[in-house]
Amino acid sequence: MAKVRERNQSAIIEAASQYFAKYGYAATKVADIAKEANIPKPNIYYYYNSKDNLYRAVLESVTEPLLQASKPIQELDDPVEALTAYIKTKLMISRDHAYASKVFANEVMSGGQSLPKDIEDELQQQSEMIIAKFDTWIEQGRMDAVSSHHLMFTIWAATQTYADFGWQICRVMKKRKLSKQDYSEAAEFLTNMILKGCGVHSDTKNE
Incomplete structure (x- = not known):
């Protein structure tokens, strides 16, 4: 279970990094990150609670x-x-x-x-x-x-x-x-x- 969580979080961070780098914070949508990471959108909120927290995790x-x-x-x-x-x-x-x-x-x-x-x-x-x-x-x-x-x-x-x-x-x-x-x-x-x-x-x- 821990490996699944680690793998999912790694995919989310990689996808979020790409979108934040290319489009900036304001123009980036969590839905786009979820699609890029191939992970359901609710899972991103499960791991990070908010877009702000996800941005901090990328940093x-x-x-x-x-x-x-x-x-x-x-x-x-x-x-x-x-x-x-x-x-x-x-x-x-x-x-x-x-x-x-x-x-x-x-x-x-x-x-x-x-x-x-x-x-x-x-x-x-x-x-x-x-x-x-x-x-x-x-x-x-x-x-x-x-x-x-x-x-x-x-x-x-x-x-x-x-x-x-x-x-x-x-x-x-x-x-x-x-x-x-x-x-x-x-x-x-x-x-x-x-x-x-x-x-x-x-x-x-x-x-």
Whole structure:
């Protein structure tokens, strides 16, 4: 029974993510989501009670992985290892949660008007933690004296673009869908660019 519930909720979130991403919150109808997910409309209300709750669930489906993605930065002392893991994970989120990522991006671009306060606060705390860790690495001599804020924004933009502009990227690369190898190459390229461009290294200058 639990597996059926999990499978149904996964189908609902995927369908809702697509509709919210393509048409926005106001223009999306629960009936259309139910049809796309091939699940009776009453079942959606059974699982989520309301369209508002479903929208929050879609946001959580991507913000929870985003919040988890920064654990290497929080927990690891080695900036090379931490940034490599962070960039790779951020790209995998763009790959595996493309539509939900677009919903989140649209929410941010609209000023976060419907973003739940607790999620907003968690994301803010995460940002402050990342900036503080970058500053620590700079102070330790493990990174050039770059702007910690702009480094974080650059990583966000470079990884998020594979979700938000996936159609254009596929068109330029003449592919219907990016492969695992494409994402691996993107992760390697972005990691090398960040590490070399910001002078990131494992050992402190005094060691």
